[in-house]
Amino acid sequence: MNVLHQHNTQLPNPSFNVEEKKVWELLDQVYDPEVPVLSIVDLGIVRKVEIEGLVVTITITPTYSGCPAMDVISMNIRLHLLQNGITDIKIVQALSPAWTTDWMTEKGKQKLKAYGIAPPVGKSFDQQWMEDVQVECPNCRSNNTRLLSEFGSTSCKALFQCNDCKEPFDYFKCH
Amino acid sequence: MIEISNSELQDVPVQKLPVEALINYTLNLADTSLILGHRNSEWTGHGPVLEQDIAISNIALDLIGQARNFYQYTAEVINKNQVAFDLPYVTGRAITEDDLAYLRDVLEFKNLLLVEQPNGDWGQTILRQFFFSAYQYLLYEQLQKSKDSQLAAIAEKSIKETTYHLRWSSEWVIRLGDGTEESHQRMLNALQEFWMFTGELFKPSAYEQVAAAMQIGVDVTTLKGAWMEKVTAVLEEAKLPLPTTPALQSGGKTGTHSEHLGFILAEMQFLQRAYPNSNW
Missing domain, CATH: 3.30.300.130 (Fe-S cluster assembly (FSCA))
Structure with missing residues (x-):
């Protein structure tokens, strides 16, 4: 500490x-x-x-x-x-227990979405999160999206693109 | 903080006091993360495409953040135990994380030789990151169980970041190895350049042996099997051969560095050397 x-x-x-x-x-x-x-x-x-x-x-x-x-x-x-x-x-x-996106409040997730950033999907202890995460486009709500880059504009985000509305967007990645 | 019972102390050579081993051990972790973070940051603004420029810069940031946590802890241990730690320009005050990063010279740095090597091309940078992340992941996995609660906490925090670094660098090794003729050739070249430095990862220094014996550090010799397994699997998928040459270059952990570290420090430490104790 x-x-x-x-x-x-x-x-x-x-x-x-x-x-x-x-x-x-x-x-x-x-x-x-x-x-x-x-x-x-x-x-x-x-x-x-x-x-x-x-x-x-x-x-x-x-x-x-x-x-x-x-x-x-x-x-x-x-x-x-x-x-x-x-x-x-x-x-x-304090570093331990280490911060996780599981601690983000539901209210926080809704605010993120309204702001145009897709909130974290799934729970951090589930290692599958990285393999087949399906992220909803915060703009058009389509689930047909793809990962552009695992690292985004800040440490906590990844970069996605929507295949339907074509809009790129930030995803607050599971951690 | 360190809690050592008398029975544990008897197994440790007298001249290697536990506090000294803890300081050296933590500095080794800090220096390695800082130097690789610094190397990766050289790509900022020069990455092959914007997304990857951002990715390598993010990884640099994570590594420098991890280094800060280790340096802060080292400074705390030094100050609390009133260890005589000679640094230029530091008199009459407590040692800080910055002093440890900016005021120690080449011979005092304990980073792995692998991380101080020049970036080379993108393929070399990727391969070095992959070799390192595969190792760091296994290291942190064990360090989480350290009897030293702060080292365990830093490992618990950092391993989440390393998980992303390992995944990202593995994917790039595969993409480049199993890519075009040119990218494949460049990865062969990268293997030629960096394989020789991988042996040091699993060759413990005296302070690592003491730290492992005290159960505050990790016995790095035990990580080699799992590391080889991961590297073999990724290289195979990348259609790259697993090198069979011995990886004999070592010395970084005890301050015997390649000529490259001095140039990094010259750039990184310039301001504090030219204007001692200057502040934001």
């Missing part, structure tokens, strides 16, 4: 006694910078919220080892909580 930042006590507003539920609500308002329709709660990267006295500790887990969004996400969490009066914030990164 890696403690990213220590307490910040320089700000004028002192922390108040905050409820865990409220922190989760605030975290649900922090968005993934690369997939801006998904909150970090939708994405399943917030693993734990702990409140001890005035200190709020948030445990997050990276999607991919090299995901450059993680540093931005940590900063955005800090900023958003500060704006809402929480000043004693600790953000901890």
